[in-house]
Amino acid sequence: MSKNLLRVIVLVFFHLFMSVGLIYAQGIRGKVLSRDGDPLAYASVFIRNINDGVPTNQDGDFEYPLVSGYYDIIVQHLGYKSVQKTVQINSAWVELKIELEPQTYALEEVEIKGGAEDPALTVMRKAISKSKFHRLQVEEYSMKVYIKGTGELTDAPFFLKKKLKEEGIALNEAYTSESVSEITFKQPNEINECVISIRTNGENNQTSPAPYIGASFYADKVNEVISPLSRSAFAYYRFKHEGTFFENGVLINKIRVTPRSRGEQVFEGHIYIIEDLWAIHSLKLKTSIMGFDVGVTQQYAPVEENVWMPLTHIYTFGGKFFGFEGNYKYLASTRDYQIKLNPDLVVETEILDEKVDDIPEQITDFDHKESAVKQIADAEQMSRKDFRKMINEYEKESLKERKDAEVVAIRNYSVDSLAKERNQSYWDSIRPVKLTEKEILGYERDDSLAVVEAAKKSDVDSIANKAKRKFNPLDIIGGGRYHFGNGRSAGFSTNWTKISFNTVEGFKLGFSGFYRKVSKDSISGQENSWRIKPEIRYGFSSNKLYGMVDFSKSWSRDRTKLTYGISGGNYIYQYNASNPISEQVNALYSLFFRQNYMKLFDQKFVKVYLSHIPHDAFTYSLSLSYEDRGVLQNQSNYSFYNKPERRYTSNIPNNEEALASSFESNEALIADVRVNWRPGLKYYVRNGKKYPLYGGAPLISFLYRKGIPNAGLMENAADFDQLELGIKHDFQFGVSGKLDFNIKAGAFLNDGQVYFMDFKHFGGNRTIFSNMGTVNNYRFLDYYQYSTRGNYISGIVHYQFRKFLFTQLPMLRFSGIRENVFFNYLKTEYSPHYWEVGYSLDNLFRVFRVEMGAGFEGGDYLRGGVRLGIATFINISMDD
Numbered sequence: 001m002s003k004n005l006l007r008v009i010v011l012v013f014f015h016l017f018m019s020v021g022l023i024y025a026q027g028i029r030g031k032v033l034s035r036d037g038d039p040l041a042y043a044s045v046f047i048r049n050i051n052d053g054v055p056t057n058q059d060g061d062f063e064y065p066l067v068s069g070y071y072d073i074i075v076q077h078l079g080y081k082s083v084q085k086t087v088q089i090n091s092a093w094v095e096l097k098i099e100l101e102p103q104t105y106a107l108e109e110v111e112i113k114g115g116a117e118d119p120a121l122t123v124m125r126k127a128i129s130k131s132k133f134h135r136l137q138v139e140e141y142s143m144k145v146y147i148k149g150t151g152e153l154t155d156a157p158f159f160l161k162k163k164l165k166e167e168g169i170a171l172n173e174a175y176t177s178e179s180v181s182e183i184t185f186k187q188p189n190e191i192n193e194c195v196i197s198i199r200t201n202g203e204n205n206q207t208s209p210a211p212y213i214g215a216s217f218y219a220d221k222v223n224e225v226i227s228p229l230s231r232s233a234f235a236y237y238r239f240k241h242e243g244t245f246f247e248n249g250v251l252i253n254k255i256r257v258t259p260r261s262r263g264e265q266v267f268e269g270h271i272y273i274i275e276d277l278w279a280i281h282s283l284k285l286k287t288s289i290m291g292f293d294v295g296v297t298q299q300y301a302p303v304e305e306n307v308w309m310p311l312t313h314i315y316t317f318g319g320k321f322f323g324f325e326g327n328y329k330y331l332a333s334t335r336d337y338q339i340k341l342n343p344d345l346v347v348e349t350e351i352l353d354e355k356v357d358d359i360p361e362q363i364t365d366f367d368h369k370e371s372a373v374k375q376i377a378d379a380e381q382m383s384r385k386d387f388r389k390m391i392n393e394y395e396k397e398s399l400k401e402r403k404d405a406e407v408v409a410i411r412n413y414s415v416d417s418l419a420k421e422r423n424q425s426y427w428d429s430i431r432p433v434k435l436t437e438k439e440i441l442g443y444e445r446d447d448s449l450a451v452v453e454a455a456k457k458s459d460v461d462s463i464a465n466k467a468k469r470k471f472n473p474l475d476i477i478g479g480g481r482y483h484f485g486n487g488r489s490a491g492f493s494t495n496w497t498k499i500s501f502n503t504v505e506g507f508k509l510g511f512s513g514f515y516r517k518v519s520k521d522s523i524s525g526q527e528n529s530w531r532i533k534p535e536i537r538y539g540f541s542s543n544k545l546y547g548m549v550d551f552s553k554s555w556s557r558d559r560t561k562l563t564y565g566i567s568g569g570n571y572i573y574q575y576n577a578s579n580p581i582s583e584q585v586n587a588l589y590s591l592f593f594r595q596n597y598m599k600l601f602d603q604k605f606v607k608v609y610l611s612h613i614p615h616d617a618f619t620y621s622l623s624l625s626y627e628d629r630g631v632l633q634n635q636s637n638y639s640f641y642n643k644p645e646r647r648y649t650s651n652i653p654n655n656e657e658a659l660a661s662s663f664e665s666n667e668a669l670i671a672d673v674r675v676n677w678r679p680g681l682k683y684y685v686r687n688g689k690k691y692p693l694y695g696g697a698p699l700i701s702f703l704y705r706k707g708i709p710n711a712g713l714m715e716n717a718a719d720f721d722q723l724e725l726g727i728k729h730d731f732q733f734g735v736s737g738k739l740d741f742n743i744k745a746g747a748f749l750n751d752g753q754v755y756f757m758d759f760k761h762f763g764g765n766r767t768i769f770s771n772m773g774t775v776n777n778y779r780f781l782d783y784y785q786y787s788t789r790g791n792y793i794s795g796i797v798h799y800q801f802r803k804f805l806f807t808q809l810p811m812l813r814f815s816g817i818r819e820n821v822f823f824n825y826l827k828t829e830y831s832p833h834y835w836e837v838g839y840s841l842d843n844l845f846r847v848f849r850v851e852m853g854a855g856f857e858g859g860d861y862l863r864g865g866v867r868l869g870i871a872t873f874i875n876i877s878m879d880d
Helices: 003-016 119-129 131-136 158-166 372-378 384-401 424-430 437-456 463-467 583-593 810-814
Strands: 027-034 044-047 052-055 061-065 069-076 083-089 093-100 138-155 174-186 190-200 237-247 250-259 268-274 280-289 292-304 307-321 324-341 350-352 381-383 407-415 480-485 488-492 500-502 506-520 527-539 544-557 560-574 600-615 618-631 666-677 682-686 689-693 699-707 719-733 737-753 792-801 818-828 834-844 848-857 860-870
Touching: 027 069, 027 083, 044 061, 044 292, 052 061, 052 324, 069 093, 083 093, 119 131, 119 237, 119 250, 119 268, 119 384, 131 384, 138 307, 174 437, 190 424, 250 280, 280 307, 292 324, 350 384, 372 384, 381 384, 500 583, 527 560, 699 737, 818 848
Parallel strands: 027 093, 190 407, 350 381, 407 682
Antiparallel strands: 027 061, 044 052, 044 069, 069 083, 138 174, 138 324, 174 190, 237 250, 250 268, 268 280, 280 292, 292 307, 307 324, 480 488, 488 506, 500 506, 506 527, 527 544, 544 560, 560 600, 600 618, 618 666, 666 699, 682 689, 699 719, 719 737, 737 792, 792 818, 818 834, 834 848, 848 860
C-alpha cells in the first residue's frame, strides 16, 4: 500500500468526524480545576477590563499575556460556579490555580395536580417562539476566530499497524491543525472568511472554522440534526426543568433535553436559557451521525445589550470505521466581535405563553394585512404564537425585497499569502489556547518528518515535471491520461470493465481511448475543445470485430455548454439503451449460473447530435441517426454451471406484445428530442461563482422520438412517434424521513412500424444486485417482458424512515442504520398491472443496503427475493 493512499485512508477517517506571549513576558497563567482536582478543559478565562479572554486547553491550562496593571479575571465553566479574582500584573507572570465548585441550582416547587406541567415547557415554548428573532436580530457581524482540531488514531486493522508506523502515522499520538480567520456574516446567509494563518501537522490540509461556528441552534436544523429550538422540537424532544441560577445578574434556566426516540439526528443533553430574554446562555449536547458520536458545547456571552453570541465552540467526534478507531476534537474561540443590529428588531417584546400566562384583552394580535415591520415596532406584549407568526412574516417580506432571492447562501473564502509561512513566534503570540504536551510532541514529530521528506526531493521534482505522466502499460487496462502541452492530451478509458463474457460474443475484449485538444480565451473565459474517441470490441466465439468512433466539439463558459458531434461505425448494443445490466454482472451470472440476461443486437450507424445547457435549470439535446440494425444469435454455450436442467435462453427477448416481425433486420432514421427542466432551482455562491442546488428542485423531463419513414430507405423502415413526460423529485420529512419518486407516462402516438429496439423499455432487474439510485430501476421486473409500443405509466416510490421496525431499538438507530420501504408500479396498454413492494435495511456498515421484496402481476405473486446494493446516501452511478 502506498504512502499517499495510507495517509488518505487515515484522513478520510478523521474527516468523517467531520495572544502576545513573546511581546510581553508577563501576564496570567495557570490551571483551572474542579473541587476534586480534575482539570477543566475549555473553561472560559475572561478579563473583564479589556472585554477579552481565552479558553483553557484540554489539560485545564491557560496563559494570557498582559501589560502591567490591575485586572478582574472571571473564570467560568459549564456546570460550575464562576469565580472572580483581581490580580496585579507587574514584570512577571502571575501563576493562578483556580478551583471551581459545582453549580447549585434553585429548584422550583411545582404543585403536583391534574394538568400541571413542567416549567421547562413554557421556557422552551417562549424560547422557540423567539428563536428566529435571535437569528435575525444581528444584521451583520465580524469576528476573529481561532480554531484548533486535534485528532488521535487509537486503533487500526492489525495488518496495517506496521505499515502505518513505517509511514510515520502513530497510534495514540496527536495530529493537530490550527488556523486563525477573520469572518464576517451578513443576513440572510452570507459568510466571508479570510484565513490569516494555518498550521498543521500530518497532511497539510486547510482548517476552516466557518462550517462549525456558522451553524446556529436558533435554526430548525444544525447540520441536519433537529435543534431543541426548532419549531417542531416538541415532536422530537421531552424537556425537564432542572433548576435556575443567577450569573452576573441574569437568571438562567437549566433545561434537560431528552429525545422522544434516541438515535441519529436528535440531540441529548442540556441547554441553558436566559429568563425573559429567552436566548441561549450555553449548551452541552450530543448526537449520533452515521454511527459516529458527536458532541457540541457552546458558551455564549453578551456582546451588546440583550445580544448574546457564542464565544467558545467545542465539537467532538469519535467512532469506528472498517477497523479504524479514533477521536477528533475541534475548539473554536471567537473574539473581537463587531456587530450591526437589525434596526427593525431593536424593540424587545414581552412574550406571553397562552397556556400558563394571563393574556390581557388589549394585547397585540398579529394582523396579516398590516406590515410586519410596523407591528414589530408597536408590539410591547404578544402571545408566543402571534410573535412567531409576525417574525415569520417579517422574514418573508425581507426575502421578497431581495433581488437575488434564488440564492440561499453565499460563501467567500480566501487565504492570506503568508498564511502558511507564519513562524513559531507568530503562533506563540496569537494562539489563545495553550498547547498540550501531546500536541507539542506531535508538532515536533511532524516537523522532523517534513525536513526528511524535503531532503529526499530533488530540484527536478517540479510540478510541471510531475504533470508529465510517463507511460505505464497497465494504463491500457486501468485508464490514464497523458498531457503534451498546449491543451493537448490523450489517454485510455478504464478498459478492464470491457473484459467480459456474453452468449452472443463469448469471451469478449474491448478497448477505448481518446485524444482531446482544449483552448481557453483568457479574456472571455470561454473554453473550446474537441475530442475524438474510438472504441472497439472483439468476441472470441462470434469471431467478429466491432468498432465505432465519436467526434465532438464543445464550447463552454462557467456551466453553460454547447456540444455537437458525429459518431458512426458498426457496433453492438443492448436492446434497452439504458443498459439495465452491466457487462460484469451478466458475465458473472452467465459463467456461474448459466443465466444470460443481456440481450444484444448490432447496427451500422451514423449519428449527428447537439446538446445545449443554456441554464442550470434547463437543458436540451437533439439527434438524428441512420441505423441499419440486425438480429444476433447466441454463439457460445460455455458456462462453469453444467447441470442439464438449466439452459441459456435465446437472444430474442421474451415479451408480452412483440411480434415475430419486431425482430427482423431493419433500417431506421430516428429523430430524438430531449428536454430537462428544474423549476424553482436555488443556488449557493462561493467566491463569486454560483452553484446550483439540484436536490431542492424537481426534474421534469420531456422526450419525443420519431421513426421517419419514406426517406429513401427500405420498405420496412421504422415508423413511429413516441412522446414521454416524467417528474423526479424528493421531499424531506422530519429528522430523516425522505420520500423519493420517479413517475413517467408516455404513448406511441403512431405505431406504424415499431421494432423491438424502439419499444419503450423499463429498468428491470433479475440479479441479486440492486442498481444505484433508489428510484432509478425496478427490483424484480423482467428486463423485457413488459416493454411496449403502446401507452404506459410507471412509478417508482421510495420512503426512508428514521424509526420503523428494527430501528425501534436505539442501538440500531445509533449505528446509522435506516429502514426503507418501496412501492413500484407499471401498467402498459397491452400488459396486466405489475407492482412491487419491498423493505430494505440501509447504511449497513455505513456502505451497504439489503432489500427484500416481491413483484406481482395483478393479484398473483410473480417473483421476489433479496437484493444487495450500495447505501442510498452514496451518490455515484454504476451504470455503463
